[in-house]
Amino acid sequence: MCYAALGTDTGGSIRLPASYCGVTGFKPSYGLISRYGVVSFADSLDCVGVIAKTTKRVRTVAEVIMVPDARDPASASHALRSNASSHSPRLSAAHLNGLRVGVPAEYFPSELATSVITPTRRVLSALQSLGATIVSVSLPSTPYALSAYYVIACAEASSNLARYDGVEYGLNVTVQRTRSGDTATRSYAATRTQGFGAEVRKRILLGTYALRADAFDNYFQQALRVRQLVRDDFNKTFRSPDVRFMESPPAAAPDQPDVDIIVHPTAIQPAPLIEDNAKQGLDAYVQDVLTVPASLAGLPALSIRSESSVGDRRGWPIGVTIVGQWGSDDMILRVGEMVEMSLRS
């Protein structure tokens, strides 16, 4: 229908649909594409990204829009970008000799459907056949990432959605004037109750709670600590440093092999069926479990198409994600392109 599409990805909203639909989805490093004009959901997580049929197309679009923008205060400078790419490994056009690929044990949780494991293996063998070395790595904070993500994302969303109060933005539900004079307060309540859907209301309430003075330390603050642990996990695993935080690099883990990219399934299962969707509760949140760590750490993540060859979903598309160090976007797009070519041939 189109050459490529733009999207936003806060916790996986580009990568998951791409995985389910069998296309390529790319969430760049946080700060590489301007957010100016994007309606904020969670400012520290929101990324603009690209969806297209192939990585080649994604790269063609991304190369144009990955430029600094003074109107986005989180936009990375030219200097920071070139510093990051100077730390990225140089790739040959023909092979991936010397590229080290990490497979994190924590990304294969019990919820993981067997139908997503074989597609991941296909990608790993493609990488191996291109000359890359596959090693097992550990990202121990992964199990806590999802809860931290929901606390942070909901807290930021509760703040960002506060402007839809019926005065300038959102519905305006008028209420009867009463003697008590709290017309404004009641109007806000009525407007926001009616204007937001059930899921949005739930998240706003969760975020509002997490920011309360008596809950802040246990929820929001705690979530920020977990976020730092997630970031530290990645930094200990990647060979190149996170140039955004060069002042305070985490202590090196001697037993951890350094890698250039990390590969894991994008989702814990193929696209859910409509009839399954109706009865899900917490399951909908669990779907994000594999995509949120890269969001929390602000790292580039590319979901490429692979296929399930076993089970009742045989032939269904499944995404496999390549994650790189902050600012290594160009490198992971090139790796993705080569893997795609190799899978097709």
Place this chain on the structure above:
Amino acid sequence: MVLCLRSCSHGLFSTSRRCFSSVRSHQEDKRWPGWQIIIGIEVHAQIKSRRKLFSETTVPLTGNLPNTCVSPFDAAFPGTLPRLNVQCVALATRVALALNSNIQSRSTFDRKHYFYPDLPAGYQITQHYSPFAIGGRLVLPTEAAVPVRIKQIQLEQDTAKSIFDPRRRETLIDLNRAGMGLMEIVSEPDMRSPEEAALYVRSLQGLLRAVGASDGNMEQGSLRCDVNVSVNRPGLPPGTRCEIKNLNSVKFMMSALSSEIHRHIDILDSSSSVPQETRGFSEQTFETFKLRSKEDAPDYRYMPDMNLGTLHITETQIQNIRETMPELPDITRSRLQKQYSLHPRDVEILLALDAEKDIPFDGETGGPSSAGAVRYFENICQDHGQGAKEKPRDPKVVLNWIIHELVGQLSARHETFTAQRVPSSWLAELIDMVQGNIITRTSGKSLLRHILHNPSEESPKQLAHKLDLIALRTEDQVSSAGTAPPAGDMDLTAICRASISQMPAEVVAYQAGNVNVLNKIVGHVMKTTRGRANALAVKTVLQAMLDGN
């Protein structure tokens, strides 16, 4: 972007809010004997920047129509993002330096959430967890030189204005003010009377204006105060404090404090305890009223603003600001006294006059409108113009001309002093003519009046000739000067001679020993010359003529 914002600042504010200075001994106040009053003040001052704190919008000027100085960001339009105006940081840093506050190399911005129609985003961006300046002091200009400690200074956004229209029973919103830069200056509870509170606010106002950081104008709302007050028995722990919000004049602040102190004492006298409250002040009844109790206190759900990240202020930047900021009033005061040997009283008058100057935007210097009375005075004292070889002008004479003649005549015309009304080079020329006896002092005053009344391009010297104000000289002066008097002018000797001949009776009386009658003859000469003669010179000439007869 640094995201772990709180961990670095944690612990800074864990000290008790009410750790008041107990070093000062209690002084009995006749108004409330046996009670000690403890006052702390939060001052919100608009930063004098041309643009708002986080947007490119030009700030509103008096006369701008409502909702005309608004960018999409100021209106919290979805999709917009903040961008810090560094001029606001520089101006606030001047204040921090002037208050000897500790400027933080890293500080952060936070969102303070509440729903109110004048807050379009539903939150205000402020510096709650990690303000850019911590500590400092302001010494009150009293004999005791009371030091008031500063707790912190933070940058934050101003809100919009809501105006209630009682006729239509509607609230109207004007977004012009939304997003303007404010500094919140928080004092420790170091003041002990409404008078000290007033002195603190006035001194702070003067300091803000002197460093060019704010207009500090309470009437126009560019400076607003929240005060907190508690009452206790001397020697016992401080009482429960109440905060009075949004006071917009020093007079109202003092009334609010007095009213609140008496209210506390009445409660304590009846053996009840004062509930912790936030209160307002009614300008009709001059009393405070309850806004909300401690239980109703809103939870602002402070959260780090993830867009703005960390504000870095380097030592080099601080040094640059220190070197380029205007002189502080205390330093100007002692410099003027020392350099020009002026009387302290005259220095105060000059400083008060200087304090009325317009504050330029963004701390800009130069430009005639930003020059105050001090610069005007020093220009006249130091700039010798054509007479560079001559001795410098007498500072006392210069100051007299500025304070008594120029400002005096301006206030008679209901005008205030500005440096460009009469250029300093003109007043200098005028003073030189008077001091050099080219015109008399009386003529000098008339000349100044003429300049104020008839603005023109002509210099005082040209005008003096044109208006026939050149002082009349005696025969001796004319011959020693070697230049002829202007055509048509008689010399002073001839005029005196004529007067004597017209007043034979007075001459007889004088020669009979009535010395006082000489003044009458002098008056006649002065009248004839319309103030162009020097009275003393006339008297000498007349005496010589009459005594010599």
